[in-house]
Amino acid sequence: MMVVVWRCVLVMLVVMCACLCGYTEAVGGAKSRQRPQRRPPKEPKVEPVDQLIPTQNINIPQMTGKWYLLNVASKCPHLIKHGTQVEPTTMTLSQSSTPDKTLSVSTKTRHNHQCWEILQVYYLTPTSGRLILNGTQPGRNTEISIKETDYTTYAIIYYRKYGKVTMKLYSRVTDDLSEPLLTKFEEQAEKQGLGLAYHFPFPTYSHCGDTDQDHIINCVPTC
Template sequence: MVAPGTLLLLGPLLAALPGLGQGQGQGQGRQRRPPPTQSPLEKVAAQEELSLPQLAGKWFLVGMASHCSYLAEHSHQLEATAVTVTVLDGQSLAISTFRKLDGMCWEIRQRYLPAQAHGRFLLKGRGYGSKVDVVVGETDHSSYAILYYQKGRSISVKLYGRTIRVSDAVVDKFEQRVSAVGLSEDMTYYFPTYGFCDSADEFHILDETKP
């Protein structure tokens, strides 16, 4: 992949070369730039009638589909994961994720900031290049929610439930959504339904909302 800085330098260089960026003769017009490539998440529709207040509360991570090689290598070590959603200022979401690591309960705090359209959010983590785009693809607010996450060109899909198990019909919807974005069954993982954490002490809180 070409570095962004290299692309910025190539633009003026190509424009200065004869025959590039301008016509060589009277009958030749300026060459058109190819249309920008659509990111995978732009093809995903957000939930039309999304109610953030109804999205608030506790959720359980039921399943996840991803190209992530780390997830594939450590799928046998998946831990039960619970999430608490709080609505801030009517449009942002405060997310607290509770899970075990080395037998200890941890809380990871994140904030989903509103993006360009309803149902789309931006998650900013610490460090360069840690921006993640988030889309609430489908939810009935009361039993399940399917969310998409994209970092760079890599996309993942998560299924959350209000209870530790969801219906077979919801699982079918999730797997259809997974297939629609080019992920397969062997990239889909389901999480344990026991061993959840409800809280973490002050020494086991990772707060990614702070600069």
């Protein structure tokens, strides 16, 4: 009888030891687990800088008068195909005296050995130096930004249509601009992805004078 009792006690001790060992491993396993790592905080969303924001407050009346086009930086298909055939071009700005806040634009250039004048109307916006050239449909408007100018020497103007930017460098005179100004234009163009391969210099001689009425047109350029 005693033998049976001792066997029962022995079995109970084995079972208790096994339970205690299992509990210890479970507790130990729980303690050895690595705590979950916190996810790094999300970086604040940075809105892209609008490249059409002028770098200065633009005085529109001081922009009026004649400007000579010296250089264009653009991926416009027409320029890429015919960039070596560009003609001397001038732009004359005149501010409207009516309360509609518009800027009249006359562009003169040659085509087929004849002088043509293109008449357009730029609408002023609440932002200084930013204008709109209305297209045939609202989605075809051209945004214009007089990026920077000193009014008497040079002006850098950005044009954006369908999300693509074209840059133009104008001068008050036909003489070549100083090297620093040309470098500034090239650096700004490079930031827009417009390297020297997309630069198209315009002739600085033989500009058009008076234009026949038959050669005056109202249109919106493709680029």
